Amino acid sequence: MGKNVNRGLLVVISGPSGTGKGALTKLLKQKKPHIRFSISATTRKPRDGEINGINYFFKSEKEFEKMIKDNEFVEWVRYCENYYGTPEKFISDSIENGHDVLFEIEVEGALKIKERFPGSILVFIVPPSHKELARRIKGRGTEDKNIIEKRMLRAVEELELVDEYDYLVINDKLDRACDDVIHIMEAEKLKTARNKERLEKMHLL
Numbered sequence: 001m002g003k004n005v006n007r008g009l010l011v012v013i014s015g016p017s018g019t020g021k022g023a024l025t026k027l028l029k030q031k032k033p034h035i036r037f038s039i040s041a042t043t044r045k046p047r048d049g050e051i052n053g054i055n056y057f058f059k060s061e062k063e064f065e066k067m068i069k070d071n072e073f074v075e076w077v078r079y080c081e082n083y084y085g086t087p088e089k090f091i092s093d094s095i096e097n098g099h100d101v102l103f104e105i106e107v108e109g110a111l112k113i114k115e116r117f118p119g120s121i122l123v124f125i126v127p128p129s130h131k132e133l134a135r136r137i138k139g140r141g142t143e144d145k146n147i148i149e150k151r152m153l154r155a156v157e158e159l160e161l162v163d164e165y166d167y168l169v170i171n172d173k174l175d176r177a178c179d180d181v182i183h184i185m186e187a188e189k190l191k192t193a194r195n196k197e198r199l200e201k202m203h204l205l
C-alpha cells in the first residue's frame with residue numbers, strides 16, 4: 001500500500017461511544033457519497049431504525065463464531081458483551097478497485113487494521129468534554145444502566161490509546177468535525193509517498 005496512486009485510502013474512525021461518530025459518518029456519507037463504508041458484523045441487537053446489511057450484519061453468537069472459524073474477519077473483538085468484526089473480503093475488493101474505505105470501529109480493531117494495512121489512517125474522534133460524553137451516552141436512551149456504565153468505563157480506556165492515532169478530531173460542531181475528516185483524506189492523498197507513481201508517469205522522476 002501507499003505507493004500506488006490508484007489505490008484507495010483506508011480510513012479508520014474510532015472514539016468512545018457517545019462521541020458522535022455515528023452522526024459524523026452519516027454526514028460524511030452525504031457529503032462524500034463515493035466513500036465506501038465497511039459494514040461490520042455484530043451480535044448486538046439492532047437499535048430502533050437500524051437495518052441488517054446497512055448498519056451492521058446482525059448475527060447470532062453461533063453464526064459469528066462460525067465466521068471467526070472460517071477466517072472471514074480481518075479483525076474482531078468482544079466489546080461490552082457482544083462480538084463485532086470487520087469482514088475481510090470487502091476491504092480487499094475495494095482497495096484493489098481504488099475505492100476509499102471508511103471503518104467505524106473501536107481502538108483494538110483499529111490497531112489491528114493498521115498492523116495489517118500499514119498505509120491506513122487512524123482518526124480519533126473525541127467529544128468536547130467529559131460531561132458531554134456522559135450526557136450523550138445516557139441520552140441515547142437505548143441501553144440499560146449496566147451497559148451505560150460499561151460504555152463509560154470503556155470510553156476512558158479507549159482514550160488512553162489516543163497516541164496510537166494519526167489524527168485527532170474534536171466533535172464540538174458536527175459539520176466542522178466532518179470537514180476535518182474530509183481535509184485529512186485530501187491531505188493524505190497528496191502525500192509524496194502516495195504520488196511517486198504519478199510523477200513517474202509524468203516523466204518527472
Ligand code: 5GP
Nearest residue numbers: 017040044077079084085086104105106109
Ligand atoms: P455500537 O454498539 O455502539 O454500534 O458499537 C460499539 C463499538 O464497537 C463502537 O466503538 C464501534 O465503533 C465498534 N465497532 C463496530 N463495528 C466494529 C468492528 O467490526 N470491529 C471493531 N473492532 N469494533 C467495531
